[in-house]
Amino acid sequence: MxxxxxxxxxxxxxxxxxxxxxxxxxxxxxxxxxxxxxxxxxxxxxxxxxxxxxxxxxxxxxxxxxxxxxxxxxxxEPRDLGKHRADVLKARIDQLRAQRDLLLEAAVLDAESIDTIRAECEALRKDGPRLAFLMQDIDGFMSGSLDRYDHTASVMAERENMAEPTPADELEGFRRCIDGAMTKEGQANG
Incomplete structure (x- = not known):
């Protein structure tokens, strides 16, 4: 018809x-x-x-x-004018998905950062007793017979092909020096 x-x-x-x-x-x-x-x-x-x-x-x-x-x-918004509502909704959903993906990526990075910070905190916790020991008699320790360079040399000996100590080597040597002094004091007091 x-x-x-x-x-x-x-x-x-x-x-x-x-x-x-x-x-x-x-x-x-x-x-x-x-x-x-x-x-x-x-x-x-x-x-x-x-x-x-x-x-x-x-x-x-x-x-x-x-x-x-x-x-x-x-x-x-001005960029939405003249568009069908379905197209505007799709664009907004796509934008939200992109933001979600960025946030998820940032959350993964933050989780990795948290693990790094935890490891750094644990290292600082281990340094706590060393610092307390140093604060008891800082003058006596610094003028004492302990030689941190001997300990730094032992750190370097553990590595191959190292001509000069790195700051990390020196720090580890200093830690070993403190640990040695703490052990000696503990044996003397014990």
């Missing part, structure tokens, strides 16, 4: 009824009935009702979509 032809016939029927009353309507109705054929009027009405119901479901879906996405329209 040609909906445009049916529409034209119905509009003509209405116009003739308005212009000529019942006589005009009867002529237009005859043309409409000829176009629709036997039982065509009833079938056409049922088809239009079915189409109206079908379109009503789309209207309901559109209304629900529109209601639930009104916030997108209300929070539109």
């Amino acid at each position: 040609d909906n445009s032809k049916l529409k034209a016939l119905l509009e003509n029927e209405i116009k003739l009824y308005e212009d000529d009353g019942i006589n005009g309507w009867a002529e237009a109705d005859r043309e409409l009935c000829e176009y629709l054929g036997d039982e065509g009027f009833s079938k056409t009405i049922l088809a239009l009702i079915a189409e109206n119901e079908r379109l009503g479901r789309f209207e309901n879906a559109y209304t629900e979509w529109s209601d639930k996405t009104e916030w997108v329209q209300a929070s539109a």
Whole structure:
């Protein structure tokens, strides 16, 4: 069925009824009935009702979509203007996913940083007794017979191909020097 032809016939029927009353309507109705054929009027009405119901479901879906996405329209930014709401939503979701990925990556880095900080704290905890020992008699220790360079040399001997001590070697040598002095004091006091 040609909906445009049916529409034209119905509009003509209405116009003739308005212009000529019942006589005009009867002529237009005859043309409409000829176009629709036997039982065509009833079938056409049922088809239009079915189409109206079908379109009503789309209207309901559109209304629900529109209601639930009104916030997108209300929070539109200049870059969103002229875009379909679905496109704006997709762009925002993509942006949020990218931010989530960056945050997850940062969280992994932070977990690694936490492990590094924990290791540094543990090293500092081990240095705590050494520092306490030094603070008891700093002058006597520094002027004493302990030679941190001997201990630094022992650290270097543990490594191959080292001509000059590194700051880490010197620090480790100094730690060994303190540990040695603490051991000697503990043996003398024990």
